[in-house]
Amino acid sequence: MTGLYIHIPFCQSRCIYCDFVSSTLGAEWQARYIQALEREMQERRQENGPALARTIYIGGGTPSQLSPQNLSALFEIIKQNFSFSSEAEFTLEANPDDITPAFIKLLRQSPVNRISMGIQSTDNRTLRFLRRRHTAEQALQAISLLQEAGFHNLSGDLIYGLPGQTAEMFEKDLDTLLDTGIPHLSAYALQYEPGTALYRMMEKGDIPPEDEELSLRCYRLLIDRTAARGMQHYEISNFALPGMHSRHNSSYWQGLPYLGIGAGAHSYDGQRTRRANTADIQAYISGKARPEEEVLTDDERYDERVMLGLRTCQGIDLERLEADFGSHMLRHLMRHARPYTDSGRLKKAGEQLVLTREGLFISDAIISALLAD
Ligand code: SF4
Incomplete structure (x- = not known):
């Protein structure tokens, strides 16, 4: 039994705070990447025997950026290489502006039963500053389209502690998002990670350094507001209505084994051994870079x-x-x-x-x- 994570490292554009393994490589790389994922899945199966996936999580990057053909091919190779019950939590990360009626139709024919969306803010000026592709209206529209289609196991991400943000602005983000009725929220204090556009802006003096006071005020609001809505604060940055916590992420925190497939993905055998795939997407596709193993x-x-x-x-x-x-x-x-x-x-x-x-x-x-x- 393992938690299966599959990394999709493609984004249409880069957000200024992002240090995830992702790139703006064009659509021609997607099909080659899916083939590389299939190769790795088969290798892992040969190594460990057939695996029963307890939970499946397709993250990124932006998995919803895959073309319908590539996304369908991805679901197919997962089914061919792993067994999982229809009850297994199967999450897909999506960008709000990718949630169209056609995309939802594809999701309904797939095993996906949970969607995690990077909303980040409900203030359009903030979204533009972060260079998010979507607007606040698109994010709210995406949630209601998914809910109307019967997808209720939804999670939204928010960021707080942003330059120019006030605690009141974050309070509005929180209330607006929670008013939609989504049962799960992940919220993170903004970090200026070296190598990001945000970090360079700070170094040039265009924005002030991280504001820990503001982050603390926002965090207090987050804890109080989610509790008032009956959400459990089940992990430092994660909040859920009863029974709606992320089973996949919870298994990381419990130290259970997981298998990571794709560029930059990590695996853990639940005992002592970790494995990290190369974060170089083209080297991953070529199959030349072998994973690095570490014994704890x-x-x-x-x-x-x-x-x-x-x-x-x-x-x-x-x-x-x-x-x-x-x-x-x-x-x-x-x-x-x-x-x-x-x-x-x-x-x-x-x-x-x-x-x-x-x-x-x-x-x-x-x-x-x-x-x-
Ligand atoms: S959509 Fe996500 S992975 Fe892509 S650049 Fe933005 S934060 Fe990074």
């Missing part, structure tokens, strides 16, 4: 358990941590957790160690204090 040390596995556990509302399972890493590591964890449990930023709930609401605001600092020496 005990300390790296422990660190990962702490980082992933504290991201989620379940927190770190202390019994499991002791069983896997020994009582000396449990003592290490609890010794370093003490200042935060005393100040009410971490709490022990039964055998789980969990961030409190106040702890969420300084989660990075808490996590780094708890890592192995």
Whole structure:
């Protein structure tokens, strides 16, 4: 049983904040890329035997940019190389302006049952600044088209902490998006990643540095507004109505195995071995670049358990941590957790160690204090 991730690294244009593996390579590369995906799927099948996919996630890039022929071919090779039940969560990432009646018709004939859309903002000036391709109206229209067609398992992404944004503007983004009735929201503080257009703008002094105060105000709003709508804050940046959390992403946070197919995709065997495919799209297509493997040390596995556990509302399972890493590591964890449990930023709930609401605001600092020496 594995979580299957397939990466589609094509976008029509680049957003200014993006450091994902994606490119604006033309349509002629898409069919060659799908062939390369098929080759990798067959190789993995030969290596590991037939795999049962617990969840499937097609991300990018912009998977909805694939032509209907290439998207249909992709669904076909997934079916040929993996088995999955009709109940399996099958997510496709889409850009709002790709959601047309024709696209929805294609989706209805496919195994996709969950759509994740990069909305990012409901303010057109902000969307233009980010160089998103769509408008706020197109995003809302895409949601209602999908809902009318019977797709209710929808997720929207928002970004906050943007230059020129105020907490009130973000509040409006949140309310507008939540008013649509979508059951899942992912929201991220804007990061200026080196190598992006945004980072260069900051270096040239065209925009101010990241505004942590604003991000914190937006994050508080996010937690309060989603809670008022009955959403569970089940991961640092993710919120869902009961039963509507992302099963695929949750399995990453639980440390379950996953298989990543495509340029820049990562895999994990659920124990010690990680594998990373080349992020060079043309080298991936040529098949010449072999994946890089990394075997995690005990300390790296422990660190990962702490980082992933504290991201989620379940927190770190202390019994499991002791069983896997020994009582000396449990003592290490609890010794370093003490200042935060005393100040009410971490709490022990039964055998789980969990961030409190106040702890969420300084989660990075808490996590780094708890890592192995
Ligand atoms: S659509 Fe997504 S992957 Fe493509 S450039 Fe924008 S943020 Fe990056």
